[in-house]
Amino acid sequence: MRRGFSTDDQRALPVDIYASSVDALYADSRSLYAGTISAAAAAAVTAWKAAQWPFLACSLLLALIGWARVRDMAAYSRQKPSADNYVETRRWEKRYILGSGAFVAILSFWCFLTFALTSDPAVHLISFSVSLAYLVGVTGRNFSSDQLVTTQTVCAGLPMTAGLIIQNDIYYAFLASLLIPFFLSLRFISTRLRKTLFDAVVASREIQLLAKRFDTALNNMPHGLCMFDANRRLLVTNHRFIEMLGLGSNLNGNLCIRELLQHITASNQLRHLSPDEFASQFEERIASRQRQTLALEVDANKTFELTFQPMENGGHVVLSEDITERQQTAERIEHLARYDALTGLPNRTHLEDEFERLTAQGMQSCALLFIDLDQFKKVNDTLGHPAGDALLCQVANRLRRILNTTGIVARFGGDEFVVLLPIQHSRDEAAQLAGHIIRTLSEIYDVNGHQIMVGASVGVGVMPEDGRTFEQILKCADMAMYHAKADGRGTYSFFEHTMDEKAQTRRALELDIRNAMTRNEFDIYFQPIMDIKTGRTVTCEALLRWPHTERGMVPPNEFVSVVEEMGLITELGTWVLHKACSECTTWPKNIGVAVNVSAIQFRRSNVSELIAECLASTGLSADRLEIEITESVLLENTAEIQKALNDIRKQGVRISLDDFGTGYSSLSYLREFPLSKIKIDRSFLAGIENDPRSMKLLYGIARVSADLGMSVVVEGVETHRQLTLLLQEPSITQVQGYLFSGAIGGVDTHKRLKDERALECIA
Secondary structure (H helix, E strand, C coil): CCCEEEEECCEEEHHHHHHHHHHHCCCHHHHHHHHHHHHHHHHHHHHHCCCCCCHHHHHHHHHHHHHHHHHHHHHHHHHHCCCHHHHHHHHHHHHHHHHHHHHHHHHHHHHHHHHHCCHHHHHHHHHHHHHHHHHHHHHHHHHHHHHHHHHHHHHHHHHHHHHHCCCCCCHHHHHHEEEEEEEEHHHHHHHHHHHHHHHHHHHHHHHHHHHEEEEEEEHCCEEEEEEECCEEEEEECCCHHHHHCCCCCCCCCEEEHHHHHHHHHHCEEEEEECCHHHHHHHHHHHHHCCCCEEEEEECCCCCEEEEEEECCCCEEEEEEEHHHHHHHHHHHHHHHHHCCCCCEEEEHHHHHHHHHHHCCCCCEEEEEECCCCCCCCHHHHHHHHHHHHHHHHHHHHHHHHCCCCEEEEEEEEEEEEEEEEEECCCCCHHHHHHHHHHHHHCCCCEEEEEEEECEEEEEEEEEEECCCCCCHHHHHHHHHHHHHCCCCCCCEEEEHHHHHHHHHHHHHHHHHCCCCCCHHCCCCECCCCCCCCCEEEEEEEEEEEECCCCCEEHHHHHHHHHHCCCCCCCHHHHHHHHHHHHHHCCCCCCEEEECCCCHHHHCCCCCCHHHHHHHHHHCEEEEEEEEEEHHHHHHCCCHHHHHHHHHHHHHHCEEEEEECCCCCCCHHHHCCCCCCCHHHHHHCCCCCCHHHHHHHHHHHHHHHHHHHCEEEEEECCCCCCHHHHHCCCCCCCCCCCCCCCEECHHHHHHHHHHHHHHHHHCC
């Protein structure tokens, strides 16, 4: 704040207060008129009585100065500076001091002359009394200006004292001596008055400023506020309180609580509370003298929270807050915590709570139906996840229509749904519902213009036969659902205790697989692929084996699918690739190695980069590595798969199609993908000795493949008769099977290849 006039204690005044003190000097011209006329008249009277023309001159000068000062006051009223203009305010103060000082100087000089030029006691009395009275009056009027008081005291005191002293009279001298402490007292009194005044003005200003700030803060706070005194009468309300509760700006103060509550209930339609109940609860919280809250729900879906805070003086402050948005957010969070965001169905938490509620209410029997969609993954893979999500929403709608009010359906995530069905009579009710669900969910769906068919497998767990807790029954329903899938999908199955045994066996197998990977218990065996003309090994196919310490040699068909479901196939497949390539580097350089790569590995990892890293780390030449893929890889026929196969082929690595002729075999694969070799499945050899049609079909596939520039391998050769028939078709270049060798360990493979090399040298 800009510095203003300083008082004797050097405390700076704000400019606006300083301006108001100067404004007070020019405020009232009546006292100036009276003082001027009285002083000029007194001087004129003394001039007449003493017959002294200097007294008359003083009278004229006083009148002239008074007239000039009156004009100056009129000019001030016309040109009054703004309250924040310190420079102009200071200039006007100086003008007032100059005029007042000149007037007092002439007045005191007149008093001096009366003592100097005459010995008339009456003249002395008139001049001394008028001068002293004027000095006291103007000092009292002008005490707000320290400089003005000082100027007047000096200008009056010196001539008056000098006039008394020159009389050379002891009594006059005594009176002169009294003037000095009198003038000092006058100066002291005006200083104290000025300090008291300015302290009061500054304090009042600060109080007003504080009140203004408080009022601004009060009326701009986000909460509504009202304050009651100890007699429960309204003292203060802010704008937000009035606005929030729709009370109107004409709300009168000094209302009692009941009157205020009547205004509130008249302006709002209360929900869940009657006006009397609201008033009762409001007054109860006031009477408790404790910090409490009260929720007030009104029309237009608004919710206010009133917070009661007692004060030391017996009063109360009540804060009102609009918590509508916060409550809605909490409700949304609660909904998200208990309902599925995609389908709007209850989730697992909500379903479990409903189970506990119904059980507590006396439910004796119920069924949990665990529903898993069949072939749902193919929808996501072929049409994308948005289509999969749309399908799930349609499935949820069908389940809602099926159940209506008979049960509760929840989504557990993915394509899994669970139904809670209270059983009234027998478990046949659950069987009927499961059959209805399967039939309904198996009907055609229209998703974004695509006709989609999915099925459903349902597992059923029943209380109390399969358990009494939610987790127990759900576990049984889950196992029953997997059993239904194993039975061919599109059916339902009730839980049986043998399923638990199978599940325990499955869990034990999963644990053993994890331990085997940790302990490096898996091994690689190799089965040779022979040149049909020379009978020599050209490639060895790497096959994963698991020599278990307790189970013995575990067949791949018992654990590979489990490894895939556990999500470990990528890690295990990487290990197989590195191990096979490393072994191959110890073989003769004309022998290659073939490694199977599953569709899951293509989806979950960058197979091309993996192969490049493996070749670089083992030092194996790319033309000695052969990647075997199955038709499941080609079925996906995505741009990513096509690019991955092309990148592998560009590295110089060969790609062979394993088990050709099974599943969805299509000759178009031979044209669309960069294949180097076709491995015809062993099923084509079945009955080839006696069935000319089977032989012609096998020959035809081999010829087409050879014409497209691919080598042909026939798998599963076990008899010399089969070999003889295969030798008759020139397109078949390689064979594989137990006739030559089964899968053997790495050491035996190395020995076999070494022996072959020795025989070649002898030949």
